[in-house]
Amino acid sequence: MTQMIGKQSIRFESPVYILNSASIVGKKEGEGPMGELFDVICEDAMFGNQTWEEAESTLQKEAVTMALGKAGMQSAEIRYLFAGDLLGQLIASSFGTASYQIPMFGLYGACSTCGEALSLGAMTIAGGYAAHVLCVTSSHFASAEKQFRFPLEYGNQRPLSATWTVTGAGAFVLSDQKEGKGNAASARITGITTGKIVDFGIKDSMNMGAAMAPAAADTIYHNFMDYNRSPKDYDRIVTGDLGAIGRTLLIDLLKEKGFDIGTVHMDCGIEIFDADKQDTHAGGSGCGCSAVTLSAYILRQIKSGTWKRVLFVPTGALLSTVSFNEGKTVPGIAHAVVLETIS
Amino acid sequence: MTQMIGKQSIRFESPVYILNSASIVGKKEGEGPMGELFDVICEDAMFGNQTWEEAESTLQKEAVTMALGKAGMQSAEIRYLFAGDLLGQLIASSFGTASYQIPMFGLYGACSTCGEALSLGAMTIAGGYAAHVLCVTSSHFASAEKQFRFPLEYGNQRPLSATWTVTGAGAFVLSDQKEGKGNAASARITGITTGKIVDFGIKDSMNMGAAMAPAAADTIYHNFMDYNRSPKDYDRIVTGDLGAIGRTLLIDLLKEKGFDIGTVHMDCGIEIFDADKQDTHAGGSGCGCSAVTLSAYILRQIKSGTWKRVLFVPTGALLSTVSFNEGKTVPGIAHAVVLETIS
Numbered sequence: 083m084t085q086m087i088g089k090q091s092i093r094f095e096s097p098v099y100i101l102n103s104a105s106i107v108g109k110k111e112g113e114g115p116m117g118e119l120f121d122v123i124c125e126d127a128m129f130g131n132q133t134w135e136e137a138e139s140t141l142q143k144e145a146v147t148m149a150l151g152k153a154g155m156q157s158a159e160i161r162y163l164f165a166g167d168l169l170g171q172l173i174a175s176s177f178g179t180a181s182y183q184i185p186m187f188g189l190y191g192a193c194s195t196c197g198e199a200l201s202l203g204a205m206t207i208a209g210g211y212a213a214h215v216l217c218v219t220s221s222h223f224a225s226a227e228k229q230f231r232f233p234l235e236y237g238n239q240r241p242l243s244a245t246w247t248v249t250g251a252g253a254f255v256l257s258d259q260k261e262g263k264g265n266a267a268s269a270r271i272t273g274i275t276t277g278k279i280v281d282f283g284i285k286d287s288m289n290m291g292a293a294m295a296p297a298a299a300d301t302i303y304h305n306f307m308d309y310n311r312s313p314k315d316y317d318r319i320v321t322g323d324l325g326a327i328g329r330t331l332l333i334d335l336l337k338e339k340g341f342d343i344g345t346v347h348m349d350c351g352i353e354i355f356d357a358d359k360q361d362t363h364a365g366g367s368g369c370g371c372s373a374v375t376l377s378a379y380i381l382r383q384i385k386s387g388t389w390k391r392v393l394f395v396p397t398g399a400l401l402s403t404v405s406f407n408e409g410k411t412v413p414g415i416a417h418a419v420v421l422e423t424i425s
Numbered sequence: 426m427t428q429m430i431g432k433q434s435i436r437f438e439s440p441v442y443i444l445n446s447a448s449i450v451g452k453k454e455g456e457g458p459m460g461e462l463f464d465v466i467c468e469d470a471m472f473g474n475q476t477w478e479e480a481e482s483t484l485q486k487e488a489v490t491m492a493l494g495k496a497g498m499q500s501a502e503i504r505y506l507f508a509g510d511l512l513g514q515l516i517a518s519s520f521g522t523a524s525y526q527i528p529m530f531g532l533y534g535a536c537s538t539c540g541e542a543l544s545l546g547a548m549t550i551a552g553g554y555a556a557h558v559l560c561v562t563s564s565h566f567a568s569a570e571k572q573f574r575f576p577l578e579y580g581n582q583r584p585l586s587a588t589w590t591v592t593g594a595g596a597f598v599l600s601d602q603k604e605g606k607g608n609a610a611s612a613r614i615t616g617i618t619t620g621k622i623v624d625f626g627i628k629d630s631m632n633m634g635a636a637m638a639p640a641a642a643d644t645i646y647h648n649f650m651d652y653n654r655s656p657k658d659y660d661r662i663v664t665g666d667l668g669a670i671g672r673t674l675l676i677d678l679l680k681e682k683g684f685d686i687g688t689v690h691m692d693c694g695i696e697i698f699d700a701d702k703q704d705t706h707a708g709g710s711g712c713g714c715s716a717v718t719l720s721a722y723i724l725r726q727i728k729s730g731t732w733k734r735v736l737f738v739p740t741g742a743l744l745s746t747v748s749f750n751e752g753k754t755v756p757g758i759a760h761a762v763v764l765e766t767i768s
Binding site for chain 2: 189
């Protein structure tokens with residue numbers, strides 16, 4: 083088999099399809115530019131629960147239920163679940179997905195986890211290990227603030243470089259078939275480029291875009307090298323949550339390597355909020371940001387054929403409060419997935 | 426392809442070998458019954474660092490370096506790294522493995538992560554996605570106590586059901602070849618059974634053996650069903666860190682299902698310490714516990730042919746301090762890997 087291409091990419095010889103997907107978001111995301119595209123917008127930030135963590139678990143659970151429902155499938159038909167979130171020890175995923183009783187791989191790649199989940203899910207399908215797998219990732223503004231930053235009650239001021247963690251979850255049913263029960267798949271996953279940890283020595287946890295941009299640049303560069311492609315080969319190159327500052331850095335870093343992605347680049351974190359009107363500063367972030375944008379917006383463009391080939395590159399900042407408090411840097415990682423229109 | 430068997434298992438049609446491995450542990454583990462088998466025992470619990478977290482990162486780094494060295498390989502020859510630990514946001518792995526510059530998948534399955542890493546690593550090799558991958562997991566007594574329990578300075582008393590987190594890391598080079606540079610592989614991975622989250626409603630975070638035993642029983646039971654096997658088909662069934670209480674529960678739970686694994690069962694947590702002499706109560710635990718026991722002891726027995734077929738089942742308790750403090754249960758998960766002598 084010659085599926086390995088270049089240094090860090092795979093070209094799938096067996097087909098892998100995103101059969102269906104679902105997105106659920108909070109009120110603020112629903113008020114943003116993509117508001118009308120999400121499957122569910124919930125006015126209650128607690129989603130009917132007692133704690134922020136339970137709320138995030140409910141996001142995952144609902145996203146999975148919806149994705150299964152849209153695909154006309156039962157959880158017993160799913161062979162593996164790839165799930166992750168930003169909370170310590172992945173408690174949003176553990177408590178959110180337990181009831182489905184699907185064999186489960188817990189993943190952590192910070193906000194890149196959606197890319198990691200789709201990568202491993204696609205490898206699992208193309209490798210003949212499953213006919214159907216589910217990938218789900220989530221984030222919640224309040225559980226993330228509690229985990230990483232300040233109690234909400236402080237009303238702490240945020241620098242302009244800070245991002246706003248998206249409250250949302252996206253779930254994806256991957257399949258070896260391009261037709262489900264009554265619906266055609268949204269896109270084909272034709273390859274992946276798996277990221278390395280890239281550390282430029284950034285120590286400002288309130289400027290994660292700068293911390294992640296070098297990792298995104300590295301993964302995108304290697305995607306170009308491994309596939310012998312350039313920006314013109316993609317209708318869009320979509321990063322996860324670099325935000326306004328990270329986007330500028332990414333474009334500069336790739337220009338230094340001889341590639342101008344300015345015209346095809348899009349960032350989910352920039353798209354999901356109207357930063358001026360919604361006071362979200364540099365943009366949205368979180369495991370849920372790229373996931374809900376992929377489900378609600380990007381896959382629609384691919385399914386309709388408006389975009390023929392998209393490089394989807396969720397980006398993660400690898401820090402914890404412990405590493406930050408101990409003065410460590412914030413390394414980044416980015417996992418790219420090649421999505422194409424089904425011909 | 427018919428690699429999928431039963432409900433949640435894979436039988437690998439393409440060969441996957443554990444080419445080599447390495448273990449590094451702390452002083453206490455070195456004084457235990459397996460002391461002389463570990464590759465490195467470090468007297469300094471800080472491993473030359475300033476913080477416990479850096480110490481754990483160093484464990485991973487050293488284990489990877491040793492495993493590569495024993496296999497006669499450079500990091501550039503490794504296509505993917507599967508890494509995980511117990512700390513929030515996997516900081517031991519992020520800071521421990523960044524310098525290798527290997528495309529990386531971060532994993533979290535609590536103390537089952539070694540099984541998760543070997544499962545995904547083996548799927549990657551057998552799927553033709555890589556010739557060589559590395560799997561590494563770690564834990565450190567002091568970073569885990571800080572993460573999950575009490576500051577060491579409290580000198581807090583521990584109930585007899587509590588386990589002692591192993592300070593150690595194990596790294597494994599997986600390959601599609603059974604001969605490396607000058608060395609024969611230790612074992613062949615012939616299959617996996619991936620665990621579901623199992624929640625029996627246990628809420629005592631100081632009795633993780635009881636929380637994990639139902640998950641181990643479920644995974645082992647499904648391994649028997651999927652492969653049409655029974656305990657006599659394995660020379661050993663090795664759980665990760667159930668400890669003395671969890672072991673009894675596991676054996677009872679499987680007896681209820683009609684299988685008596687009493688004579689072939691072994692638990693890494695029970696083996697690694699002399700509980701009476703070393704005051705470790707129910708036994709050792711942590712991502713590092715099963716990893717160093719596999720590298721130092723189990724693989725030796727398989728390579729020598731003393732054990733022909735072993736079911737290796739690392740077990741994880743899915744909790745965080747947040748979930749515990751919010752009164753949630755402690756669900757468990759267990760991932761099984763079938764290891765066989767190379768014929």
